[in-house]
Amino acid sequence: MYIILVYDIGEKRVSKMLRLCRKYLNWIQNSVFEGEITEVKLKELKIAANKIMKAEEDSLIIFRSREEKWLKKEIIGIEKNEIDNFL
Amino acid sequence: MYIILVYDIGEKRVSKMLRLCRKYLNWIQNSVFEGEITEVKLKELKIAANKIMKAEEDSLIIFRSREEKWLKKEIIGIEKNEIDNFL
Numbered sequence: 001m002y003i004i005l006v007y008d009i010g011e012k013r014v015s016k017m018l019r020l021c022r023k024y025l026n027w028i029q030n031s032v033f034e035g036e037i038t039e040v041k042l043k044e045l046k047i048a049a050n051k052i053m054k055a056e057e058d059s060l061i062i063f064r065s066r067e068e069k070w071l072k073k074e075i076i077g078i079e080k081n082e083i084d085n086f087l
Numbered sequence: 088m089y090i091i092l093v094y095d096i097g098e099k100r101v102s103k104m105l106r107l108c109r110k111y112l113n114w115i116q117n118s119v120f121e122g123e124i125t126e127v128k129l130k131e132l133k134i135a136a137n138k139i140m141k142a143e144e145d146s147l148i149i150f151r152s153r154e155e156k157w158l159k160k161e162i163i164g165i166e167k168n169e170i171d172n173f174l
């Protein structure tokens with residue numbers, strides 16, 4: 001399964017969430033991640049994310065596609081994850 | 088065609104970009120939009136976005152799926168766009 005994950009989360013919790021998501025997915029922009037993931041790993045990720053998040057303030061959206069090829073990605077401007085690799 | 092659009096853009100240009108994207112898509116979180124769009128309208132949106140963006144600083148990612156049903160969306164935490172509708 002291929003997913004896109006985006007979060008909107010309080011500043012105090014951002015770095016924890018970033019670290020968590022990087023363990024499972026590829027960071028592509030700001031608070032956006034993508035990658036192949038199994039059902040089991042996604043469950044793990046969601047449980048861990050729930051522990052970090054404040055349910056009444058934070059938001060996490062997951063888009064699932066059965067296969068990556070069903071999603072075509074286009075990047076306009078700079079590729080932030082390439083910059084990130086240099087840091 | 089169904090798209091997910093995410094941007095990471097300099098603060099000075101954010102409000103312009105937000106206004107532009109809202110004209111074509113549904114705002115779902117922070118800098119994330121989704122919706123059905125035609126090829127022609129997407130081209131229009133990209134041309135307008137390019138005028139707002141600084142190519143060396145800003146980034147815009149578009150994920151396209153031929154049909155919405157191929158993407159399953161799950162929201163954890165709050166639905167920011169519902170809050171937005173009340174504002």
